[in-house]
Amino acid sequence: MPRSEDGFEQTPPDAAPRAIPATRLDAQRRADRIRAFQAELQTLADDGALTLTADQQDRVSRHHDAQLAALRQAFDVDSDETTRQMSRGMQAAAFLGAVAFSAALVSFFSHYWGLLSTPLQVATVAGAPLLALAGVEYAARRERTQYVASLLALVACAAVVTEVMILGHVFNTRSSPSALLGCAAFALALGYGYGFRLPYAGGLLFLMAYVSSAIAVLRGLYWTEGLRTDEVLLMTVGALLLLPRLHARWVAPWRAALLDPVARGVPAGVGLFTLLALTINGGWSLLPLRIPHTALLYELLAIPIAIVTILVGVRRQSQTLYVLGVIFLLLFLLGRFVDWWWDWMPSYLFFLLLGAFTLALLAGLRRARRTFIARGIA
């Protein structure tokens, strides 16, 4: 099996032709481009703008058919909009399946728990993640779409979290941030190894919770106080936002392309949520300022940060950052408007102003879009 520079195997297996992209995502994009090209070529021919000779048409058509067949063979890519919609349905089914299997796992432990001796309890909860991992690897080797493998990967993560909790109960151990670190390491390793986004996102969330809680412990606080939304969490988020740079340097391009949206989106989402919380309650802040002044400071920072997030999203063509930035801006402004106007303004006027503001925001975004098009950025 070929290896990338980071030592992990590349998918698909080495039987794939060299011209085939490395991931299903890239393969799907290539298939989409081919179909778009074919449709546009037909339109050009219908308009009389460009007509290929029969030989050229034949060569292009044969080349594309061979490419699409190879892509289907390697990754089972969607060949049209109908199969694409069905794939989305399968993705949703896989996610729901993972949730259901995880719930079944927890319920199973709960149901037979008291009937097992302590060694058997340990063996059962410790064996569950290993069994799920074996299933992930088996499914990944046999299945091109990776739906079942990704489902089992989520179940494996749930099994590890369950194991940590249950063994803690069995031995009456004190809860501590170390459990978060164990779960983070497992989920990140699994998500990274197979290129699965959801376990990777879960791992990042666990990692942020661990860093914040560990810092709380160092400050002499009870560890759950670290799960508050304050500047420690913002600093953790800032450090994790450097992750895509590490990806670019150390990680195989196909893996970086898969995981970068998660590595940007999860910390950015947590950071913006924290900022939003600090604008609402400055008392959560650790800054040595008066509480109303702290809230005001974060209110002043919120709009520039939202605009920067939106601009970075546009420039880097990151839909995740763009959407997060817009949602944050809307939620922040909605909260402020309620604070400022709700009490002294009739509700109809409040909602009218809110609608007018949304139109203004749309106009602003449209203008920004035109600017980007004119500059050839977007």
Place this chain on the structure above:
Amino acid sequence: MTRFLPARVGIPLMLSIAITGAILVHAASNRRGTPETIITLTERELGLAYRPPLTSADTTELALRLRVHHHAARSPGQPRAAIDEPAMRALGFTCDPRRDNRTGEPRRGDCSRELDRLGYVVLEYDGPAWQAHLTALEAEPRQDDERPRLSDERTNASRLLAVDAGPDVAALRRRYPDGARYLILAAKIGADVEVSRAYGSKASIPIAERRLRGQVLEVVPARINVPRERRRFFESLPPPQTLDELHIVITDGVSENLTETKPRYELRLAIGQRMEPWIVDARPLP
């Protein structure tokens, strides 16, 4: 990694094994050697943990819950706070309960905004603090409808009271060497301002009389697992008395418990090197 165990599965696999190993090593190190304490408690202090009705039919899990008497620590008129100001300072609490805040605006440094800290709490079992609590309760003027509560307090309430706290187990044990009466456990401790019944509310307490005090928000771990070998004992216990069996008499709208409920069992609880408990043995009470 080999072809049969590629890195993408091998690393999570090793991590999973390492997580299990770390928890087992932690548990073994707690139970290694002589326990820090072995104390005998009754059902009043270690009752069966509550299971929500929706899950009780679907779970065979059995656990006990350590009950710390919080009322005594909070009740007004106590001679001193359960966790007093010097102990709170030793734990790292820095807020100033005597700071004037007439505006009512939340400010940094207010005790109500202080974050909870981890400490070790000394729990006294059926000792002077419990007797003082009962005496204070009996001395309080009360209405007739409060008598059942007093009776319930004498016969059912937990006799474990927090009497001190600190960051260092060894120092606390030197101060409270009697392991059969004083239990030391880790706890989540919060800050509060001592309330005296002489004043209607915290805001009306004269600044000079305000005292920082601690409250045990949660003993960790409070939930103690019942292993399978002890399960049969707890399942064979007679069911707890119902309200009918307690011969509750209602006279002029006042209910009175004429029969005292009794704890059904007592057990020995060991606290290990890492201050984590386990059940040593249990026996029924007559």
